[in-house]
Amino acid sequence: MNLALAKTETGRALSDAFALARDRLPGAGSVADARQQAFEAYEGAGLPHRRIEDWKYTDLRVLMREVLPLAAAPDAAALTRAGAALKLHAIEGVRRLVLVDGVFAPKLSETANLEKGLGIRTLREVLQAGDAALQAQLFAPDSSNPLVALNSAMMTDGIVIDVADGAVLTQPLHIVHIASGAQSAAMFTRSLLNLGRAASATLVESYIAADGAKAYQAHDSLILSIGDNARLDQVRLIEDGREAFNISSSVVTLGAAAYLNTFAITSGSYVSRYQAVIAFAGEGSRVETNGVNLLNGRQHADSTLVLDHAVPNCTSREIFRSVVDDRGHSVFQGRIIVRPDAQKTDAKMMTRALLLSDEAEADNKPELEIFADDVTCGHGATTGALDESLLFYLRARGLSEKEAQALLIQAFVGEAIESIANDALREIVISAAERWLEARG
Amino acid sequence: MALLEVKDLQVRVDDREILHGLSLTVNKGEVHAIMGPNGSGKSTLSHVIAGKPGYEVTGGEILFNGEDLLEMSPDERSAKGVFLAFQYPVEIPGVATMTFLRTALNAQRKARGESEFSTPDFLKKVRAVAASLNIPQDMLRRGVNVGFSGGEKKRNEILQMALFEPSLCILDEMDSGLDIDALRIAADGVNALRSPDRAMVVITHYQRLLNYIVPDFVHVMSRGRVVKSGDKELALELEASGYTQFEDAA
Structure with missing residues (x-):
């Protein structure tokens, strides 16, 4: 009874929000139709709840309750606050592409002097005046996932990147999502990277908030298409405000002999869900998708990954570590699908959780769906506390309790961080982990 | 003032009394x-x-330089100059030995209000000590004690002792698991650290170790008390007669 009521209330509020927002959303004609279909798909399902297996540990009807109204485009004051936040999280040597409250901010971004083979447009431009094929690609993600459908319906802006065949980008691209914090609102962004054959790029995504930001919702999705023989190194840094919601989806397709090394670190936001579907469409490709959750207070972070081995001779590796303090809750769901044709698949998944308090919680759910017979697949999961004998040894050598814990936590997450192949990206993640440890005191 | 004064110490573990009124006084420069x-x-x-x-x-109580040691956390004791060489040093995967040594040394120095070591000074110091203990450089790059042999783990303890320069060293069963060559290297390392400003408490089951680290005083413990004290001759006596007489006495 209560559940039905909750759904109705949530659904009605959102229908109103969509009706109000639709005139402000870019794109007409087929784009508007696609939005409408996506919205109906979302409306049919509503906010996912614990009785849906995929959302068992992340019941958005309890945690999020409602989708906030669409954020207004940032004014001068919002851009100033965002600029200040950006300075605190600046990364040296990258090409910065900034979205403030879900809208591209040209003055905070660097779009001049593009390297040869690199094309950058905004999602708004492409939805308003792009070619039909690109628009269709932007609506390709599967609306059976309600939050993906919602994002398709509401997407306002984002970065659409094209890297030409053979182009090897030396400068990393950095997409920064900033909540300016003036209003309690939702932003809906979608970005796309088409990486050509034998091309190579490095992508960083950050989610941050201006000082004193109110509760907000960041709904983001990323479509990655990695061509034959191409390589992408990627890190995601979820450092949202402590009252924020971050719902991010990635939809990744790899061609043949391609390589993806991707890493996500979540230390911010109140509730976050990162859902990625990575599909092998060509043989001989390799994916390393790893991550770390660093949680305290009442933070909830859910990483739900699907590795879809549809073709033979591909390799996937997942290493995931979570460190949970206070009443934090970390969720890892990893599904590996090996389809009937995908012989010689080599897929491994290892997840470990470290609980720093009696009330901390970590859920690990590995799922292997194997329909081919000549494969190597494995998974493992452990959950535990810091080893008392190691802590005493370090304290007997002069380290305070916090210092001893910090050293052991660094070692614990280090096993995952080591998997980042790109030196610059690894340093960025190590700094983010150190920021969390320092804030812990 | 004595460096370490243990007075009538009574200790329980899980409702079982292990020490029943143990007393021990150790002065600077002495090896017990x-x-x-x-x-x-x-x-x-x-x-x-x-x-x-x-x-x-x-x-009971434990005084260290006249201060109540039992009121201090393990890290405070370490900064004050108490060092325990573990019987079974732990392995810490993912923490490089060099990182561990620098973090520990600087934590102790910071607690004492001293400046932190600069990286070049620190490296110079570690390398010199490591060379004297026959510890290869690649061991320092590995995780703390990870994949070390028994002898290497004990040498790593002595390396730390040399680096941290404590005023009280407690060596807990340093000889356990060591062959005679490893024992000799470890004992040489310990002997090099003997000094008028430093005291050592060598805990051992066997007299053998005391051929290499010659004590000034020998105490016999039985059932949670010191039942007899003497000089190094007492250790030889024990070797000949065993502990049975003391167990009866206790």
Whole structure:
């Protein structure tokens, strides 16, 4: 009874929000139709709840309750606050592409002097005046996932990147999502990277908030298409405000002999869900998708990954570590699908959780769906506390309790961080982990 | 003032009393050996002095340079100059030995209000000490004690002792698991650290170690007390007659 009521209330509020927002959303004609279909798909399902297996540990009807109204485009004051936040999280040597409250901010971004083979447009431009094929690609993600459908319906802006065949980008691209914090609102962004054959790029995504930001919702999705023989190194840094919601989806397709090394670190936001579907469409490709959750207070972070081995001779590796303090809750769901044709698949998944308090919680759910017979697949999961004998040894050598814990936590997450192949990206993640440890005191 | 004064110490673990009124006085420059059969409370004494959790002190006191040691956390004791060389040094995967040594040394110095070591000074110091103990450089790059042999782990303890320059060194069963060559290297390392400003408490089951680290005083423990004290001749006596007489006496 209560559940039905909750759904109705949530659904009605959102229908109103969509009706109000639709005139402000870019794109007409087929784009508007696609939005409408996506919205109906979302409306049919509503906010996912614990009785849906995929959302068992992340019941958005309890945690999020409602989708906030669409954020207004940032004014001068919002851009100033965002600029200040950006300075605190600046990364040296990258090409910065900034979205403030879900809208591209040209003055905070660097779009001049593009390297040869690199094309950058905004999602708004492409939805308003792009070619039909690109628009269709932007609506390709599967609306059976309600939050993906919602994002398709509401997407306002984002970065659409094209890297030409053979182009090897030396400068990393950095997409920064900033909540300016003036209003309690939702932003809906979608970005796309088409990486050509034998091309190579490095992508960083950050989610941050201006000082004193109110509760907000960041709904983001990323479509990655990695061509034959191409390589992408990627890190995601979820450092949202402590009252924020971050719902991010990635939809990744790899061609043949391609390589993806991707890493996500979540230390911010109140509730976050990162859902990625990575599909092998060509043989001989390799994916390393790893991550770390660093949680305290009442933070909830859910990483739900699907590795879809549809073709033979591909390799996937997942290493995931979570460190949970206070009443934090970390969720890892990893599904590996090996389809009937995908012989010689080599897929491994290892997840470990470290609980720093009696009330901390970590859920690990590995799922292997194997329909081919000549494969190597494995998974493992452990959950535990810091080893008392190691802590005493370090304290007997002069380290305070916090210092001893910090050293052991660094070692614990280090096993995952080591998997980042790109030196610059690894340093960025190590700094983010150190920021969390320092804030812990 | 004595460096270490243990007075009538009573300690319980899980409702079982392990030490029943143990007393021991150690002055600077002295080397004391504590001998006794298994289960006599030797390791408990070393753990309580270092501050290991899980022991309940129900009576008595421990003074270090006149200060109440039992009021201090393990890291405070370390900064004050107490060093326990562990019987079984732990392995810490993912923490490079060099990182560990620098973090520990600087934590102790910071607690004493001293400046942190600069990286070049630190490296120079570690390399010199490591060379004297026959510790290869690649061992310092590996995780703390990870994949080290028994002898290497013990040498790593002595390396730390040399680096941190404590005023009280407690060596808990340093000889366990070492062959005669490894024992000699470890003992040479310890002997090099003997100094008028430093005291050592050598805990051992066997007299053998005391051929290499010659003590000024020998104490025999049995059933949670010191039952006899003497000079190094007492260790030889024990070797000949065994511990049985003391178990009866206790």
